[in-house]
Amino acid sequence: MTPLAGASTQGLVGESDLSRAVDEAAECTALQPLQGNLFEIRFRAPEVARRAQPGQFAQIWVEQSHIPLLRRPFSFSRAQPREGVVSFYIGAVGEGSRRLRRFSPGDSARILGPLGRGFTLPDRPGRSVLVSGGLGAAPFPLLGERLLERGEQVVWVNGARTQSELYPGELVPNGMAELVQFTEDGSQGRRGRVTAGLLPSLKGADRIYACGPNQMLAALFALISESAFEEGGAPQLEVSIEAPMGCGFGTCLGCAIPLRPGAGGEGPVVGLCCRQGPVLRGSLLDWERLLQQPEHLG
Amino acid sequence: MITITPPFDPRVDLGRGLVLANPIGVASGTFGFGFEAEALVGITHLGAIFSKGTTAVAREGNHPPRIAETAAGMLNSIGLQNPGVEVVARDYAARWAQWPVPVLVNVAGADISEYVAIVQHLDGVSGVSGVELNISCPNIAHGLDFATEPGAAARCVAAVRAVTTLPLVVKLSPNVTDIAEVARAVADAGADAVSAVNTYLGMKMALHARRPVLPGLGVGGLSGPAIKPLALAAVAKVRRAVGIPVIGIGGIATTADALEFLVAGADAVQVGTANFNNPQASREIVEGCLAYAEQHHLQRFTDLRWQEQDHPGSREPSLDVD
Incomplete structure (x- = not known):
């Protein structure tokens, strides 16, 4: 990239509050294997559980050794302050997640969190639509619970390539107005992509929360921007995006994300997924540049 | 008879x-x-803070992916x-001026005139306690040129030395034929200290995609515990080459690593x-080093230094490696 004025990460779109994060010694209390390589793991981490908000994430130090070296970031799937427990919905796809998959109750890890900016919770009840793809389902059990507690009407539209990658319906919080499941191959729920069958569910939505692959999020942003909504205009969209992350608290500059020109000042700007995100208003991201980013291969 | 141990001085x-209040x-x-x-x-536990590399004008940085984990x-x-x-110099230094910990600004230029201009901008600014010349950033074009050729490194350091009275640390690249030669050249040119080492050039391949994980040429700077033995050898070599303070860097994750x-x-470490x-690593290492000094009745941390003359068999290895 060429040198640009305003290439600063300071004072743009708000930053995560690091003073709320703690690095806590956590004990695994349960690991529930799910279909495919999916699992849910729970840790006793009372301070983190007390502070975690929907959409925020934790950096888990799987083993305090040099391999794997870095912590692994995971969104909170649940946070139960009274029990002092946090849960993560994870696919065993890499070195860190595969090691976590082998955890047993009693095993320990360090959990640094909560990190990042989470979803904005509404001041007044209305209708929320949650849209997720694949592992993007991870933050929505917690978000769904917290929205329902506030009297919100919640619809969750969730998709995956195939059944073995789909968030299990039995783990979805009770009380949702609707749960619509899609698989691209039709192995469970409706056949097709979430974004293709989404419009009917968006009717009457006050806000949309989305998490999933960048392609899906970009398609959703375009869909909302291009659709005609009735009076009141388009619902507000917040997306949780993913970027390869080193530290999780803004010092390694590994998780750069492109922000829309003018989002934070003059010229194009670079944000950090871990500080300005992972949750951002859809309109703040430079989707074109985001989609140009090559896939991280390892 | 009572022996009085002089007090330990960690500075x-x-x-x-x-x-520095301590070497970390x-x-x-x-x-x-x-x-x-x-x-x-x-920050208050730290001996010093070496800032992110600072250039003449703002830089957005490279396209992602920017990091890749290795063994x-x-x-x-x-x-x-x-x-x-x-x-x-304007916004950040004003905050540093309120801090009890010295901040040294790491400076990266594209050519000698840019190094000079950046350092001139920092000279005399309250809050800037020194500069660390980054003549060895592997991730921008030309950055390595200064580090690999002792003559060019010396010219760069001499030019900067001429325009500032700030303490001048020069950060050395390990990606050179003879790091000692570069160390001597920059010491002779007026460096107050050297820091060694910057990252090692490295690559990670994604076999399934048959290409590197990092974009462009696929090369990045390798850091972490993997490079510690390499860095120790480089520091020992630099120590033999120069009389000015040496700041050791490379894979330090624990108190023992630092020691x-x-x-x-090394006189200090990063x-x-x-x-x-481990965000608390630096704090744990400061506390660990101070505790070690007390347990072992050190007077200065330099008491730890390996006295090579005590080992008459030791000499430069004949292996053609750094």
Whole structure:
């Protein structure tokens, strides 16, 4: 990239509050294997559980050794302050997640969190639509619970390539107005992509929360921007995006994300997924540049 | 008879009045400009903060992916994302001026005139306690040229030396034929201290995609515990080559790691990549080193230094390696 004025990460779109994060010694209390390589793991981490908000994430130090070296970031799937427990919905796809998959109750890890900016919770009840793809389902059990507690009407539209990658319906919080499941191959729920069958569910939505692959999020942003909504205009969209992350608290500059020109000042700007995100208003991201980013291969 | 042990003095004198309260600093590129993670890590325990690489004008940095994990290490290709020296000298330095910990600004230029211009901008700015010349950033074009050729490195250092009275640390690249030669050249040209080492050039391949994980040429800077033995050897070699203070860097994650660098001849050290996976690493290492000094009745940390003359068999290895 060429040198640009305003290439600063300071004072743009708000930053995560690091003073709320703690690095806590956590004990695994349960690991529930799910279909495919999916699992849910729970840790006793009372301070983190007390502070975690929907959409925020934790950096888990799987083993305090040099391999794997870095912590692994995971969104909170649940946070139960009274029990002092946090849960993560994870696919065993890499070195860190595969090691976590082998955890047993009693095993320990360090959990640094909560990190990042989470979803904005509404001041007044209305209708929320949650849209997720694949592992993007991870933050929505917690978000769904917290929205329902506030009297919100919640619809969750969730998709995956195939059944073995789909968030299990039995783990979805009770009380949702609707749960619509899609698989691209039709192995469970409706056949097709979430974004293709989404419009009917968006009717009457006050806000949309989305998490999933960048392609899906970009398609959703375009869909909302291009659709005609009735009076009141388009619902507000917040997306949780993913970027390869080193530290999780803004010092390694590994998780750069492109922000829309003018989002934070003059010229194009670079944000950090871990500080300005992972949750951002859809309109703040430079989707074109985001989609140009090559896939991280390892 | 009563023996009185003189009190332990943890301070490190880097020259030109810059005295660190203890030998533990944080390495450039692993601690931002000091305040990003201040709420999480704190700063008051540190001997010094070495800032993110600062350039003449703002840089957005490289396209992602910028990092890749390797065995006991990580590759980075951040590309010097920073707001430029004007913002650093005006906004950031004002905050540093209130801090009890000295901040040294890591400076990266594209050519000698740019190094000179950046340092001139920083000279005399309250809050800037020194500069660390980054003549060895692997992630921008030309950055390595200064580090690999002793003559060019010396010219760069001499030019900067001529325009500032700030303490001047020169950060050495390990990606050279003979790091000792570069160390001697920059010491002779007026460096107050050298820091060694910057990252090692490295690659990670994605076999399934049959290409490197990092973009462009696929090369990044390797850091972390993987490079510690390499860095120790480089520091020992630099120690033999120069009389000025040496700041050891490379894979320091624990108290023992830091102390080993002091044994190898470093006067101070920088904790780098460990800051990413353990934000409290620098604090634990400061406390650990002070506790070690007390337990072992040190008077200065330099008491730890390996006295090579005690080992008459030791000499430069004949192996053609650095």
